[in-house]
Amino acid sequence: MRGIYFGWYVVAASILIYALLLGSTFVAFGLYVVPVSEEFGLSRADINTGLIVLNLGNALLAPIIGRLLDRMSARRLMMTCAVLTGVSLAIISQSQSLALDSGLLALLVPAGVLGGGTISVSVLLARWFTVYRGRAMALAALGMSLGGILGAPIIGMLIESGGWRSAVLVSGLTSSVIVFALAFFMRDHPGPQDVEVRGPQTQGATEQPAVADKPADANEPMPAGAPPGALTFLRMPLFWMLAAGIGLGSGISQGLTVSLVPIGLDAGLSTMQAASLVSVTGVTGLVSMLALATWGDRPNRTVLLSLVILSITVSCGLLLVAKSFVALLVTAGIVGLSLAVLAPVYIALIADRFGLSAFGTVRGLFVPIMSLFGAVSVRFIGEIFDRTGGYHLGLWTYLALAVFAALVVLLTLPRKTAA
Missing domain, CATH: 1.20.1250.20 (MFS general substrate transporter like domains)
Structure with a gap:
């Protein structure tokens, strides 16, 4: 009798990773508009430029992060980027320089979010699922909605109780630590013992490997030079x-x-x-x-x-x-x-x-x-x-x-x- 397929643990972790990383950055951005504009004496349009910078950084860095995921361990990249997210948000929470904040929003924060979760998670789910790939992607995407439903009220309470700087620091470090821990237990690819089981909706339950091109070590990247450019x-x-x-x-x-x-x-x-x-x-x-x-x-x-x-x-x-x-x-x-x-x-x-x-x-x-x-x-x-x-x-x-x-x-x- 087989236990729970490890891919479903990847799905559960992905829901939480999506909720934490998106909830503490993109989703939470609007909550910081008023307190940050008041502290720095900026217009709403000026503050909204920060979101534009974040989106531009996200768009520019995504191809680079995606390519890295095809050439190195997704698990290691996720752990590295989780630390990057926490460090960059911690610096923003203490910074008095708008130029420094803009630089972090353009480079380190989007790199952390992309490598720590949004692209890495979809890559892992695609590797772990063949039969139920659509179901896995849909369940993981619930985290995007949960980041707003649950994360926004929590960050709002943090702002009310300790100010926006405290909220950025606490949410950033908390997300970083949890994502790092989840990434530590991830596996890059299914191993020979990992078999995705087709459910009872088809006649005669069948089994098949999650992917055909698994490396020997499930925590190692694909062989160098294998992925097309x-x-x-x-x-x-x-x-x-x-x-x-x-x-x-x-x-x-x-x-x-x-x-x-x-x-x-x-x-x-x-x-x-x-x-x-x-x-x-x-x-x-x-x-x-x-x-x-x-x-x-x-x-x-x-x-x-x-x-x-x-x-x-x-x-x-x-x-x-x-x-x-x-x-x-x-x-x-x-x-x-x-x-x-x-x-x-x-x-x-x-x-x-x-x-x-x-x-x-x-x-x-x-x-x-x-x-x-x-x-x-x-x-x-x-x-x-x-x-x-x-x-x-x-x-x-x-x-x-x-x-x-x-x-x-x-x-x-x-x-x-x-x-």
């Missing part, structure tokens, strides 16, 4: 088709998310009603993650991703006509579903399509592309409102682009060869 993938039409479709879908979802509250206010909702639209996106995001964890490995992932992107057209159509609170709540729910499901499905898909030997490289290449689409989309929808006084032109554009993106992804379906 970034240029190999950048020359592939498949890479650019998936990047375009996924990037457009993600960017449109981000643009809709930041526009929900303004559209609600323009429709006559109160501030609290408009704010509740954001809460609904979080709730439906969690529910959709759980549904994906249950059924996400059954449908073809390319078709599933195409349908998720196509669902964005429903949100766009509803926002063009919805005026009531209930209609906008339904719209917010669909936006939350598409935004939450998109990430774990596309991560599992690129592992399927590009393989595991260079998954870190491919995963890292997708991050700056997604960041670029998101930045352009958010800017675009804002410019449309400023120039036309409404969102209709932007929503029609989003609707057309979502259909295009879904078709592009669908066109990447592998062709069946004649027997």
Whole structure:
């Protein structure tokens, strides 16, 4: 009788790592805007520049971290980056220099978050799961939501009780220590004794190794020189088709998310009603993650991703006509579903399509592309409102682009060869 497959321990650790690293950095950023601006006498726009710097650093360093994960032990990189996260946040908590803070936000903090969790975790999950890769990715992604649901209130209480510097120090060091400990017990690859068991939903339970290309030592990286380089993938039409479709879908979802509250206010909702639209996106995001964890490995992932992107057209159509609170709540729910499901499905898909030997490289290449689409989309929808006084032109554009993106992804379906 076999024990619990070690990959599920990786999933459990991944949920906590996502929640800690994202909760103490990206999610918590808004909580520091007011106290930091008051201490340094800065405008809100100046403070928000810090988040832009953090996102830029994240986009620029992701390909480097991804490549490192294909060439060295993910476990060792995670431990190193966990320490990096704690040290950089500790320095920020004591710093009086905005230039130093900006440098840390541009380099050390994103390197720590990427290497300590966001890319490393997805690489490990892809290595440990073949049969239930979609389920594993979806369950781990719950940590992204939990970072906001649980982490934000805790950091808020820390700010109220001891100030923002104390909150940064405590949250940074706590996250660093816990992530380091979890990474210490990680294993880079399944060993010969690790067998992923197919569940009872199929006739006759079967077993298969998690991956076919396991090294002898589960804590050692793949052999040097084995992973293909970034240029190999950048020359592939498949890479650019998936990047375009996924990037457009993600960017449109981000643009809709930041526009929900303004559209609600323009429709006559109160501030609290408009704010509740954001809460609904979080709730439906969690529910959709759980549904994906249950059924996400059954449908073809390319078709599933195409349908998720196509669902964005429903949100766009509803926002063009919805005026009531209930209609906008339904719209917010669909936006939350598409935004939450998109990430774990596309991560599992690129592992399927590009393989595991260079998954870190491919995963890292997708991050700056997604960041670029998101930045352009958010800017675009804002410019449309400023120039036309409404969102209709932007929503029609989003609707057309979502259909295009879904078709592009669908066109990447592998062709069946004649027997």
